[in-house]
Amino acid sequence: MKEIPESYVKANQTGIVLFVIAASLFRQPYLLVGLWLVQVMGLLIGRNLFVIVAKPFLKVHPDKTQAAELQRFNNTLAVVFLSLSLAAFLVGWAWAGYLFSWLLFAAALAALSGYCIGCTLYFQLKQLKARWRRA
Secondary structure, three states: OOEEEHHHHHHHHHHHHHHHHHHHHOOOOHHHHHHHHHHHHHHHHOOOHHHHHHHHHOOOOOOOEEEHHHHHHHHHHHHHHHHHHHHHHHOOOHHHHHHHHHHHHHHHHHHHOOOOHHHHHHHHHHHHHHHHHHO
16 A cells, blocks of 8 residues: 655645634635645645655655645545535635635644644544445
8 A cells, every 4th residue: 555654744734834823814715725736736646745745755664654645535524525615605605715725724833732632533434435335
């Protein structure tokens, strides 16, 4: 199974946290468009701007990795939440736009703190899928 260095994952999570904070503090939802582009690039072509920028400063420990499949799932969740956020801003629901971005912020901050909400959701979905196959 393909693995991604944990330091790369944390660089992306840190980028998410910083962009959502900046968008909220400065009331600039356009910053979320930039964040959305970074996450979509990571999802579609496997290149993440946060990782590219941080790579020269990161230490890669070969024994500290995370499954690429799981990170792809988490990246998809980030794109979904950012898409919902941007859609809400487009229709004039700023409160909902910020809410979706804050939910993503909370998930990224929790992951940086050691608890991966996306990983828990991924595990539960895999369990549900396995139960459906048995039924």
